[in-house]
Amino acid sequence: xxxxxxxxxxxPLEGEVRIPSGCAVSAIIDRSGxxxxxxxxxxxxATMHDRSNGLGGGFAGYGIYPDYKEYYAFxxxxxxxxxxxxxxxxxxxxFEIVYSSEMKTRKTKGITNEPIIYRYFLSPLSKRLANSLxxxxxxxxxxxxxxxxxxxxxxxxxxxxDMGIFKGVGFPEDIGRFYLLDEEYExxxxxxxxxxxxxxxxxxxxxxxxxxxxxxxxxNGEISSYDANRRYIEMFGYKCSLQTDTEVITYVIDYLIxxxxxxxxxxxxxxxxxxxxxxEEKSEEDRREEIFLRKAFPSLLINGPFxxxxxxxxxxxxxNDRLKLRSMVxxxxxxxxxxxxxxxxxxxxxxxxxxxxxxxxxxxxxxTLKEGGAL
Amino acid sequence: MDTFIPAExxxxxxxxxxxxxxxxxxxxxxxxxxxxxxxxxxxADSTKCVNCHRCVCLCPTHALKIVKSDDTYKLNANWxxxxxxxxxxxxxxxxxxxxxxxxxxxxxxYFNKILVNxxxxxxxxxxxxxxxxETTVYLGKKDVEIKRDIEGRLVDTMPPQLKLTTPxxxxxMSYGSISYNAHESLARAAEELGIFYNTGEGGxxxxxxxxxxNTIVQVASGRFGVHEEYLKAAAAIEIKxxxxxxxxxxxxxxxxxxxxxxxxxxxxxxxxxxxxxxPHHDIYSIxxxxxxxxTLKEATAYTKPIxxxxxxVHNVAAIxxxxxxxxxxxIAIDGFRGGTGAAPTRIxxxxxxxxxxxxxxxDERLRQxxxxxxxxxxxxxxxxxxxxxxxxxxxxxxACYIGTAALLALGCHxxxxxHTGKCNWGIATQRPELVKxxxxxxxxxxxxxxxxxxxxxxxxxxxxxxxxxxxALRGNRLMLRGVGLNETELKILGIHHAGESM
Numbered sequence: 001x002x003x004x005x006x007x008x009x010x011x012p013l014e015g016e017v018r019i020p021s022g023c024a025v026s027a028i029i030d031r032s033g034x035x036x037x038x039x040x041x042x043x044x045x046a047t048m049h050d051r052s053n054g055l056g057g058g059f060a061g062y063g064i065y066p067d068y069k070e071y072y073a074f075x076x077x078x079x080x081x082x083x084x085x086x087x088x089x090x091x092x093x094x095f096e097i098v099y100s101s102e103m104k105t106r107k108t109k110g111i112t113n114e115p116i117i118y119r120y121f122l123s124p125l126s127k128r129l130a131n132s133l134x135x136x137x138x139x140x141x142x143x144x145x146x147x148x149x150x151x152x153x154x155x156x157x158x159x160x161x162d163m164g165i166f167k168g169v170g171f172p173e174d175i176g177r178f179y180l181l182d183e184e185y186e187x188x189x190x191x192x193x194x195x196x197x198x199x200x201x202x203x204x205x206x207x208x209x210x211x212x213x214x215x216x217x218x219x220n221g222e223i224s225s226y227d228a229n230r231r232y233i234e235m236f237g238y239k240c241s242l243q244t245d246t247e248v249i250t251y252v253i254d255y256l257i258x259x260x261x262x263x264x265x266x267x268x269x270x271x272x273x274x275x276x277x278x279x280e281e282k283s284e285e286d287r288r289e290e291i292f293l294r295k296a297f298p299s300l301l302i303n304g305p306f307x308x309x310x311x312x313x314x315x316x317x318x319x320n321d322r323l324k325l326r327s328m329v330x331x332x333x334x335x336x337x338x339x340x341x342x343x344x345x346x347x348x349x350x351x352x353x354x355x356x357x358x359x360x361x362x363x364x365x366x367x368t369l370k371e372g373g374a375l
Numbered sequence: 376m377d378t379f380i381p382a383e384x385x386x387x388x389x390x391x392x393x394x395x396x397x398x399x400x401x402x403x404x405x406x407x408x409x410x411x412x413x414x415x416x417x418x419a420d421s422t423k424c425v426n427c428h429r430c431v432c433l434c435p436t437h438a439l440k441i442v443k444s445d446d447t448y449k450l451n452a453n454w455x456x457x458x459x460x461x462x463x464x465x466x467x468x469x470x471x472x473x474x475x476x477x478x479x480x481x482x483x484x485y486f487n488k489i490l491v492n493x494x495x496x497x498x499x500x501x502x503x504x505x506x507x508x509e510t511t512v513y514l515g516k517k518d519v520e521i522k523r524d525i526e527g528r529l530v531d532t533m534p535p536q537l538k539l540t541t542p543x544x545x546x547x548m549s550y551g552s553i554s555y556n557a558h559e560s561l562a563r564a565a566e567e568l569g570i571f572y573n574t575g576e577g578g579x580x581x582x583x584x585x586x587x588x589n590t591i592v593q594v595a596s597g598r599f600g601v602h603e604e605y606l607k608a609a610a611a612i613e614i615k616x617x618x619x620x621x622x623x624x625x626x627x628x629x630x631x632x633x634x635x636x637x638x639x640x641x642x643x644x645x646x647x648x649x650x651x652x653x654p655h656h657d658i659y660s661i662x663x664x665x666x667x668x669x670t671l672k673e674a675t676a677y678t679k680p681i682x683x684x685x686x687x688v689h690n691v692a693a694i695x696x697x698x699x700x701x702x703x704x705x706i707a708i709d710g711f712r713g714g715t716g717a718a719p720t721r722i723x724x725x726x727x728x729x730x731x732x733x734x735x736x737x738d739e740r741l742r743q744x745x746x747x748x749x750x751x752x753x754x755x756x757x758x759x760x761x762x763x764x765x766x767x768x769x770x771x772x773x774a775c776y777i778g779t780a781a782l783l784a785l786g787c788h789x790x791x792x793x794h795t796g797k798c799n800w801g802i803a804t805q806r807p808e809l810v811k812x813x814x815x816x817x818x819x820x821x822x823x824x825x826x827x828x829x830x831x832x833x834x835x836x837x838x839x840x841x842x843x844x845x846x847a848l849r850g851n852r853l854m855l856r857g858v859g860l861n862e863t864e865l866k867i868l869g870i871h872h873a874g875e876s877m
Contacts, residue, residue: 222498224840225847227854235745260521266529273844275507285528292531294846295513296521303847304498323506323843325499 023196023208023220024051024172024341025328027309027316028349029189029367032335035063038181041190044338044345046173051220051341052194054110056207057175058167060158060216060311061187069162071098071121072140072213077204078116079153087147087154094143095122108178111170115204119164137213137258144212149241155205160214163187163313167207175207188369191311193218209311210246215257216311217250220341221326224304232299245306252300253310264310264317268364269293271302272322309339315368324361331356337367378463383456384426385444386419392438393417399430399439404797404809427790429799461720472720473627475793475803477620477712477757477779480724484712485731485864486763490873492854494841501843503834509844510541510830510837514773515680515704518748534704535680537611539774540569541830542845543764545822546709546755546778547593547613547684549577551628551637551649552716552793553782554810557802560785560818562586567819568826573776576600576615576626576651578640584608591682594671596625597651599641603674611679611705612671616655616664617686619713619756622727625651627717632796634805665701672702680704687711687733687756688726692740699741699750707776708733710756714779716803717794730756731770735868738771738850747771747850761832770868771850784825785818 103117158165305325515536578600587608595615684707710730755776786800793803801813856873
């Protein structure tokens with residue numbers, strides 16, 4: 001795991017201890033596929049400044065690497081050049097490295113102790129992939145896990161195609177400017193996160209979003225079902241090394257989508273299931289489906305307060321816990337759709353809205369690109 | 376030739392309160408009390424007293440109490456009075472000592488060394504008085520294939536499940552070991568509560584088929600009372616491979632408890648000890664168990680979950696893993712404190728392991744092997760309270776069986792004399808004049824009260840942890856902390872010590 005100079009203070013790092021946090025989340029998508037810089041999403045999350053405490057912020061942008069959209073974009077934090085060399089030796093034996101460079105950043109007040117940050121566009125070596133007997137995505141996931149678990153000081157924090165996660169320790173608006181998201185990148189969807197952890201891990205890898213392939217999760221809350229979810233999902237080869245809610249939620253969604261082939265609305269019925277009493281009142285068809293999903297995946301019910309925004313290629317899904325113990329509002333204006341912890345995070349970008357509403361607990365809000373919307 | 380063994384407990388009567396009504400005399404099947412005409416007062420023979428408290432509870436003037444006798448042998452830290460008395464009894468009789476109910480000895484109770492978490496500040500507690508709080512649980516296999524019909528809708532591929540409104544069931548207690556009225560109380564309570572009771576190996580009395588939707592029937596090594604109708608009537612079938620009170624041996628029912636009705640229900644002769652074989656004689660290995668599981672599934676057209684009940688012994692995790700791979704839908708694990716109507720004392724007091732440790736190991740092993748989803752896990756063996764249920768579920772159980780607690784609700788005072796068949800509370804007896812003391816109309820209500828009270832308490836504790844569904848508690852070991860446990864114990868339980876953070 002990545003170590004920084006806070007280590008001498010002996011504060012436990014993310015992964016060594018479970019750190020509860022409160023947070024702000026925000027997202028924008030242009031359903032026509034039209035691209036925008038990260039400027040607006042930065043303004044949105046900056047408006048909710050008081051929901052963060054300067055100990056973590058981050059963003060995910062979709063559609064930001066059109067020139068390399070066929071390649072896995074790996075973003076890496078390095079502690080030192082030794083682990084960078086180790087990682088690159090590993091990458092070169094598993095992938096064709098199409099392009100690599102240091103991440104472009106700018107000096108920003110309030111952002112200190114930044115690690116060495118690199119970006120690689122990768123394509124799995126075909127022979128190696130064939131010999132692994134895994135499909136391509138499994139292969140990439142396995143490589144990411146191997147680097148994160150085995151190379152001390154290196155951490156892959158983004159690994160999807162045509163998308164990227166940018167995060168660090170600081171207020172989210174400062175992190176956004178640090179990575180030049182307001183100038184350098186244009187995407188059709190952005191999610192963002194400002195973190196309010198209860199203590200100071202001071203580790204950049206611990207910030208959100210958490211990503212796996214092109215999936216990203218930003219999350220506000222502290223789930224009470226954490227260990228039930230973790231111990232269940234770890235049966236299927238996932239390793240929750242960061243001990244964060246975001247990590248386990250990402251794995252749960254990945255498992256249900258990629259392995260179990262459930263749809264997003266079905267996934268919402270698993271992780272934020274309706275109460276039995278509510279299910280009883282539904283139509284026969286819905287009742288049958290929801291009872292089946294609850295019976296089949298009881299250990300993937302995510303309990304306790306959360307509002308999450310799940311990003312994927314082509315869209316976002318916003319979801320609250322079943323009791324709606326965390327605030328979250330959604331809004332639309334033309335092709336634009338917004339999700340935010342607070343209404344102010346939307347109004348600051350778009351004061352006049354076609355529609356604004358608070359989704360009920362457990363009601364998924366899914367915004368995807370319209371047909372023909374350019375990816 | 377018999378050595379006199381002094382009474383362990385003494386009946387003390389307050390002469391100022393005693394009105395000579397002779398209730399105690401009529402209530403005591405052990406004939407402790409009698410009216411002495413010459414003395415003109417009630418007297419008691421404490422050597423016959425089993426300390427069941429029937430007389431104490433029914434004395435209208437509260438004139439009676441039972442105290443530990445202060446008669447003692449010369450004090451000896453090595454040879455306890457009990458150890459000496461047992462030697463005398465065996466020298467007197469030449470027999471194996473029999474006991475009833477669970478192991479009463481001073482072994483650790485791990486549930487009492489585990490503490491539960493609560494939410495605050497970063498995560499709100501949930502108020503069960505104002506928000507829904509779900510305790511419903513489905514037992515059975517969960518590892519289903521996701522299939523869709525041509526319109527893309529999910530197809531219900533769930534194997535048969537048991538639906539419990541609260542994660543508590545009544546343990547296997549046979550008709551024979553306990554009375555008709557006790558069985559009726561359990562059956563009616565299970566029906567009202569939306570849970571299940573368990574016939575044990577005594578068959579199902581013809582009058583109780585009407586409660587079959589809430590009945591788990593047992594198939595044990597003696598095959599008592601097993602026939603087609605019995606299997607088909609049940610909600611689930613339990614294969615009894617072992618019992619926590621007596622791992623390694625079969626059931627015991629003393630002949631004096633085998634009345635006409637018990638004989639008919641069990642399909643065995645009246646009045647002769649019914650001792651089940653130690654193994655099932657068609658199961659000498661795991662592959663044989665698989666055959667019995669599938670035989671029962673075939674016999675019931677795959678419509679009922681099959682439970683395999685085992686005793687908690689040293690290699691329980693490996694055994695459970697084998698069972699999970701053998702087609703069982705539910706594994707029931709019975710800890711060494713589990714009760715019984717009759718067991719050899721040496722076995723009851725010296726064989727098996729605590730349920731907490733067995734459960735933790737089974738749950739962890741099934742997860743390591745990726746097969747926790749293939750079975751539900753039900754635990755038994757001294758679940759004392761709702762807190763134990765909460766802790767068991769957080770350790771990894773799907774539900775708990777309660778036996779002793781249910782009998783206590785019916786009036787049992789744990790005198791541990793069930794094997795004598797003279798239960799003054801009408802529970803562990805077949806003598807009609809004693810059985811009628813247990814009124815099933817009252818008994819079932821007391822059981823309903825108990826389980827409802829526990830369910831409320833479970834909801835309170837769940838809410839405190841920020842949970843509103845029992846599923847989210849299952850295996851949620853971060854909610855638990857050990858106190859006063861050593862490293863090995865913590866490792867086996869898979870929990871941190873109190874004071875260690877999340």
